[in-house]
Amino acid sequence: MAKVAFLGLGVMGYPMAGHLQAAGHEVTVYNRTTAKAEAWSAAHGGRFARTPREAAEGTEFVMSCVGNDDDLRSVCVGEDGAFAGMSAGAVFVDHTTVSAKVTRELFDIAAEKGIGFVDAPISGGQAGAENGVLSVMCGGEEDVYGKAEPVIGAYARICRRIGDSGAGQMTKMCNQIAIAGLVQGLSEALHFAEKAGLDGRAVVEVISQGAAGSWQMANRSDTMLDDHFDHGFAVDWMRKDLGICLDTADETGASLPVTALVDQFYKDVQKIGGGRWDTSSLIKRLRALD
Incomplete structure (x- = not known):
């Protein structure tokens, strides 16, 4: 069992931190909104x-699950950042979906301080986090x-460790690319039916x-048919994730025509008020075209 900090208590981080506490780890949580951290502590005992x-002070591991590149930088560096409280030999594990660029940037900063850094984005959604059955793809030193x-x-x-720093984030991009095409295909099939x-x-x-x-x-066909998102x-x-995919594709020379098209379809969903709907709402766009 270890002393662990968890930074970010959104729909994913809140239950993930709870699983760590339930497993017997000594967990300290941080959230930008302190009231949420207080509520977690009251519920789980950490x-x-x-x-x-x-x-991060005195911990062996610090986990993070925040919003984007800037959010991740803000919890890592600076006077109040986690790196300032971590000791040499401690390990920072980032579960946020961010760019490989910021991952490698923070890996280098951490290395200068003797801190290990693992990029470990996750897949499985809120249900996967709540049930403790996430898929975790990692990059970093073995x-x-x-x-x-x-x-x-x-x-x-x-x-699984996929490779060196950034490999986890690159793998998560593969995941989002695959999902985008699958959801659009399923939406079209159900709309056609x-x-x-x-x-x-x-x-x-x-x-x-x-x-x-x-x-x-x-997992989504029934709710799509019921118009429930x-x-x-x-x-x-x-769209944040697909933007990272498309930017990285430009850097690497990869061709992502379907991903680029589906990203624009999601933009259409945002325009009809669906920014907070789940990703299966692509079918709403097709219905709106009728």
Whole structure:
């Protein structure tokens, strides 16, 4: 068991920190809104801190799950940042989906202080976080990853080191690229079924057992047919992630025509007020075109 700090108590971080406490780790949490950290502490019995530095002091591991590149920098560096409170030999594990550029930047800063840094973005959504069955894709030094893996296991179904610093974030980009195309394809299939007068659930029951089957079909088709999108990963966050994918594709020379198109479709969803709807709301755009 270890002394662990967890920075960021959103829909993912809140239950993830809870799994760490339940596993027997000594957990201190930090959240930009202190009231949320206080509520977590009251619910789970761990401590809360008012700055990332305070949360990180004396810990062996610091986990973060915040919003974007700037949010991550703000909790890591500076007078009140976590790095200022961490000792040499401690490990920082970032679960935020951010650019590989900021990951490598912070990896270098941490290395100068003797701090290990693992980029460890997650997939599995709010349900995966609540049930402790997230997929975690990691980048960083092998020995540092080896220290962190057992701690990450408190909320992971699978955790793998893919390569050096930034490899975890690159893998998460692959994940989001794949999801974008899958959700658009499923949206079009269900919309086509509706326009053809077919029973959508009957269609899904049959085609899900063949090559068309996917996690999205198994977990989102019913709610898509019911026009229910108040759950899961928000469109606003997906556009942030796809923006990272497209920027990185420009840097690496990769071609992502479908991803670029689906990103614009999500922009259309935002325009009709769906920024906080989950990503399966692409079908709402098709219905709005009728």
